[in-house]
Amino acid sequence: MTSYLLVSRSAEYESRLRRLLGARLQVVPGEYVTFGPDAALRQVDGGPRIALLGPLLSYEETKALIAELSERYPGIGFIVVREQRSDLEDWVDGMEIHAVLSPEASDSTTESLLERLDEWLVTSGRLRERTQAEIDAETRRDEIADVFAMLAPGVRAEESAGDVGDAVRVEPEQGEDEAEGTAGPGVEPETEPEPDWVIPPMGRGIRSEVVVVAAPKGGQGKTTTAINLSAGLAEVHPNSVVLVDADVQFGDIANALDLRPQYSLADVVGVGDDEVAMKALLTRHDDDFFVVAAPPSPELADEIPPSELGVLIRRLATMFRYVVVDTTPGLGEHTLVALEQATDGVFVTNMTVPSLRALRKEFELLVDLDLVPSNRHVILNFVEKNTGILPKDAARIIGAPIDVEVPRSIGAVLASNAGVPLIHNDVRDPAAKAIRTAVQRIEPAAVPTRKRIHRKARAAQ
Ligand SMILES: Nc1ncnc2c1ncn2[C@@H]1O[C@H](COP(=O)(O)OP(=O)(O)O)[C@@H](O)[C@H]1O
Ligand SMILES: [Mg+2]
Incomplete structure (x- = not known):
């Protein structure tokens, strides 16, 4: 107004x-x-x-x-x-x-x-x-x-x-x-011209294999997204999805999934080519995917050279149908190395102007570095009314179309507290439904069948 x-x-x-x-x-x-x-x-x-x-x-x-x-x-x-x-x-x-x-x-x-x-x-x-x-x-x-x-x-x-x-x-x-229909200066035109996108809408894309979730700032919903993508993809490819917590210092996937991993990324990067040894170091989640947890303490991050992370992602991609990578906020070396391997970039932001501007800068840098993944998914998270920003404003600020709008929902917090992926904790939750559309952009067969819902809902009790 x-x-x-x-x-x-x-x-x-x-x-x-x-x-x-x-x-x-x-x-x-x-x-x-x-x-x-x-x-x-x-x-x-x-x-x-x-x-x-x-x-x-x-x-x-x-x-x-x-x-x-x-x-x-x-x-x-x-x-x-x-x-x-x-x-x-x-x-x-x-x-x-x-x-x-x-x-x-x-x-x-x-x-x-x-x-x-x-x-x-x-x-x-x-x-x-x-x-x-x-x-x-x-x-x-x-x-x-x-x-x-x-x-x-x-x-x-x-x-x-x-x-x-x-x-x-x-x-x-x-x-x-x-x-x-003629808009005067200062009056919003009804149909706006297509903005100059920094990153244009995605074309047909290539086969998804390595899905990297990134955001320039913390607290935008990267981890929530990465977890739910993994759980959704594993519905279609059970035991053939691995989720790597590459938020090397402060990764919290193990916590959010209530897992107690024996080994972490710091152990897994050094394992070499031995597939059996590698699988032995992964942590399995009940929803049929594997997790490589972040190191238990921040100083262990030094033991993970960025180049080794790149090698690990490549190797995992040969062993699993999907590798999902959660990252640190911003474009640190680990994140850049992960994006280098990515078939899919999932970019998450909330609706505040500073976050949106930061994401635009991130896009511009990725374009300069020629590191924009072939398949892109832009998720606007914490969407709610009356924030003064509409999703179309957000798209113009970041310079890319919004692919999925995830509403702010208490369900996301409850699921995280329960240690269960949101899409399996409360299928009717509006944020869960929205995140599922993100899963389906990558794997259209990931539909919530009755059997799945019941089994998962029971598991969540
Ligand atoms: N759509 C949402 N509605 C409400 N809370 C959310 C939503 N998405 C994420 N959250 C909560 O916000 C917090 C930050 O999310 P998280 O996924 O950990 O962000 P990041 O990994 O980017 O730091 C978590 O407590 C999470 O449960
Ligand atoms: Mg996180």
Whole structure:
């Protein structure tokens, strides 16, 4: 929701106000008003709290807009932006105006007027107070607008240039119907152009064998994803999936699966070519997959040279149908070596702007290093409403389409506490269902059959 609406015929004023109010402002170019208040206000999205009308709108136009806006948004405040003051009395008498603002007013005068009017609208009982969630959502929208400005300087250059030339103003089409679908500057277009992806959508892909789960930051859901991918793939290929915890210092897969492994990655990397010896060092999970646990203490990570990890992954790929690798946050050497071997990269992020930006940087680096796996799966985790970010915003920030949206769900935490893969702990959980679609991108045959569900559900008791 945006708090402020500007209807104006001055491109210069419009760009000034946009700079001042950022994502809090929606703009309807005054040209739309020519077709009547209804055509103009059809461009408005959400319920603005204060409308700024002018400069360069006529008395009749302003009056008609105020009447229409009051009906649509009861309680809304009105500021007329106008230089000339000689006929002001007529204006104030003729319509419900709460304040008059000079287009030359300084930014601080403008801001404090907006604040005072908002306060007055609340104390006079016209509008309810904004909730903290609304304020937070607005702040985040502002952050996103900043990110877009940073990512696509060309697109938003007019805002920092301080002057919007006629060329970038959208002229309304003749007739209301045509005007309806035309988005003016500041109004979200209904169909956005395809962004320039850093990593384009995946084509047909190659046969999946080594699936590496990565994320630039911790706590995004890498481990949860890696565990559930392994459990899901093992439904179709029992005992032919191995999950490697390559979060070499702080790996917690053994904990999350309630396993007590006798051996760890530190032992397994040194084993050489002997397949029997290797299998003896793996830990088996009840859901028919094997685990190579992370070393029991962080300093043992030094015993795992990155190149050895690469050799191990290659060897495991010859012994198992699928190798799933969980990684440390970021692009450390171990993770890069794993990605070098990957047929599939699974990238996990939450919906916060810093995480999304970090993932974009990670993608850019992988593109530079030519290390983008052939098959890619982007998982947006902890998805919930009212965060101020929509999945499509997230996709634009990271520069890649989102393949799977996993909702935030207490089921994920309960499963982890129970030491059971989520997709087998609670099949009806919305996060479990979403993660299963990620499994099916790799192995379409991984459908939750009744037999499987019952067996696993019993095992979880
Ligand atoms: N969709 C989700 N909803 C709720 N909690 C989740 C979700 N995904 C993961 N979690 C929880 O968030 C925490 C971090 O997840 P984890 O998979 O360990 O992240 P990472 O391996 O990236 O650090 C864990 O406690 C996990 O149970
Ligand atoms: Mg982890």
